Amino acid sequence: MTVKIPLRLRGLDLRDANAYTHIAPDLAELSWEANGGVSLAVVYSDDQFPVAAAADWARRVAKLMPGVEVAEVHDELVSVSDIAARAGVAAEAARLWAAGKRRASLRPFPAPRQVVGRGSGGKSMSLYTWREVVSWIRDVIGIDPDEGIDYLNEAEHAYLNAELAANAASAGAWHPIDVGTTNITTDVRGPRCVGRGVVRLLDVEPLDGPSTTGRRGTLRVALT
Amino acid sequence: MSAQRYGPDDTWPLHQKPYWNKALAEARQADWTLTFIDAPHNFGVVSCPAGEHTFGVDKTAVGGETKSKEAIKKIRWCQHGSGQSGSKVRARQLETVRLLDAADKLIGCVEQGLIIAEAKQDAQEDLDRLELQLRTAASNVEEVLLAEQEAALQAAIDVDQAPDPETLSAELDDATATVKRSESVAKALKVGRPTLAKPLLDRANEAHERIAALQDRVATLRERICPDVG
Numbered sequence: 001m002t003v004k005i006p007l008r009l010r011g012l013d014l015r016d017a018n019a020y021t022h023i024a025p026d027l028a029e030l031s032w033e034a035n036g037g038v039s040l041a042v043v044y045s046d047d048q049f050p051v052a053a054a055a056d057w058a059r060r061v062a063k064l065m066p067g068v069e070v071a072e073v074h075d076e077l078v079s080v081s082d083i084a085a086r087a088g089v090a091a092e093a094a095r096l097w098a099a100g101k102r103r104a105s106l107r108p109f110p111a112p113r114q115v116v117g118r119g120s121g122g123k124s125m126s127l128y129t130w131r132e133v134v135s136w137i138r139d140v141i142g143i144d145p146d147e148g149i150d151y152l153n154e155a156e157h158a159y160l161n162a163e164l165a166a167n168a169a170s171a172g173a174w175h176p177i178d179v180g181t182t183n184i185t186t187d188v189r190g191p192r193c194v195g196r197g198v199v200r201l202l203d204v205e206p207l208d209g210p211s212t213t214g215r216r217g218t219l220r221v222a223l224t
Numbered sequence: 225m226s227a228q229r230y231g232p233d234d235t236w237p238l239h240q241k242p243y244w245n246k247a248l249a250e251a252r253q254a255d256w257t258l259t260f261i262d263a264p265h266n267f268g269v270v271s272c273p274a275g276e277h278t279f280g281v282d283k284t285a286v287g288g289e290t291k292s293k294e295a296i297k298k299i300r301w302c303q304h305g306s307g308q309s310g311s312k313v314r315a316r317q318l319e320t321v322r323l324l325d326a327a328d329k330l331i332g333c334v335e336q337g338l339i340i341a342e343a344k345q346d347a348q349e350d351l352d353r354l355e356l357q358l359r360t361a362a363s364n365v366e367e368v369l370l371a372e373q374e375a376a377l378q379a380a381i382d383v384d385q386a387p388d389p390e391t392l393s394a395e396l397d398d399a400t401a402t403v404k405r406s407e408s409v410a411k412a413l414k415v416g417r418p419t420l421a422k423p424l425l426d427r428a429n430e431a432h433e434r435i436a437a438l439q440d441r442v443a444t445l446r447e448r449i450c451p452d453v454g
Contacts, residue, residue: 002290004294014278014280015271015275015276015278017227017259017261017268017269017271017278018227020259020261020266020269020280021227021261021263021266023266023280025264025265028265028266028282028283028285029285029286029287031279031280031287031291031294032279032280033277033278033279033280033298034276034277034278034279035276035277036276036277042294044287044290044291044294082301082303085301085303086301087326088322088323088325088326088329088402089323089326089330089398089401089402090323090401090402090404090405091405092401092405093397093398093401093402102394102397102398103391103394103395103398105390105391106391141330141333141395141398142333142337142395143326143329143330143333146297147293148290148293149294
């Protein structure tokens with residue numbers, strides 16, 4: 001089954017149709033969508049290691065779309081009325097499932113992930129994680145409201161979020177770039193414009209001393 | 225961006241992939257709009273009537289069929305679809321059909337479960353009969369009966385996952401609630417459009433009849449399992 005991994009984006013509002021024109025062509029394989037104010041790049045993976053595939057796509061998004069980053073794996077929350085609409089049953093049936101008053105003997109209905117207020121009057125609304133609810137409906141009710149789609153389990157979800165956080169943390173940090181044996185002419189002493197940025201030479205760490213054409217070694221440069 | 229906007233009453237441009245055309249047709253019927261971008265990789269953007277739900281339609285990217293199927297779910301799950309700004313008649317028709325489809329699925333599940341549960345009970349009764357025969361049989365036929373008992377035992381194990389009558393009964397309650405909900409939507413439709421409502425109400429009646437027949441079978445099964453109860 002295909003694993004669906006929605007990645008929540010920061011720095012892009014896909015409710016605006018114009019925003020779709022900024023999506024890099026190399027990222028067309030992802031599915032882009034807005035769910036209210038939440039903008040998503042969705043990975044549909046048939047890969048053996050979907051978590052690694054999603055982490056890789058997140059890195060590509062950050063690289064190819066400056067100013068846009070993947071904040072986390074989106075865990076879709078749904079209300080009882082959403083559950084009823086998606087499962088195609090009456091709202092009362094879904095309410096009884098959620099209250100544990102019906103069909104709870106085989107497996108208890110998932111606990112709410114959030115409880116939010118419903119304006120004045122002290123009423124509240126419970127929100128459930130869709131991936132947990134759909135698993136319960138498949139197991140207990142025997143129907144499939146989200147046909148052909150699987151979701152990450154709790155451990156995979158947490159692992160991918162940790163990967164994404166690590167990606168974000170390393171994005172601003174120094175990291176070596178392998179340029180192979182390419183010769184780089186570096187008479188850069190003051191800041192120099194390169195492409196759309198400015199390169200400032202910080203340091204040269206020689207490997208084998210001066211050569212006839214200059215010095216070979218590790219360059220540390222700042223690109224701003 | 226030189227994009228063209230198409231509303232639900234316009235004729236939308238066709239996509240080169242038929243599976244995307246299916247999703248686009250469903251979006252148009254649900255009063256969504258298309259912003260046709262027509263770039264090399266980007267067909268356009270589809271937005272719900274409230275503008276809160278949108279999805280991109282690519283041209284030839286990998287996985288397009290999965291994306292189009294997911295787009296259909298997104299359209300069906302969006303609560304801003306037809307009924308908000310579109311035709312109430314159409315919304316009620318679609319809602320009734322959706323509920324009746326769901327009820328059919330639930331009834332189908334009960335039918336399957338009941339077949340397994342009845343098979344399990346048959347196997348159990350065979351087993352009981354053979355045990356009784358074994359106790360009273362002469363020793364020369366004991367071996368034959370033992371072999372038969374083993375086969376019956378295996379049959380009982382094979383259907384060990386059978387649902388109990390209480391579970392089946394609860395599933396039928398869900399199906400009944402769903403059919404009743406579909407009837408109430410269809411009755412609202414009947415006020416102004418009786419000819420549209422009639423086939424839907426007929427279908428709901430058929431669903432009720434199927435549920436009643438299944439309830440009888442569940443009751444019979446319950447009596448077979450616990451003859452002293454009820």
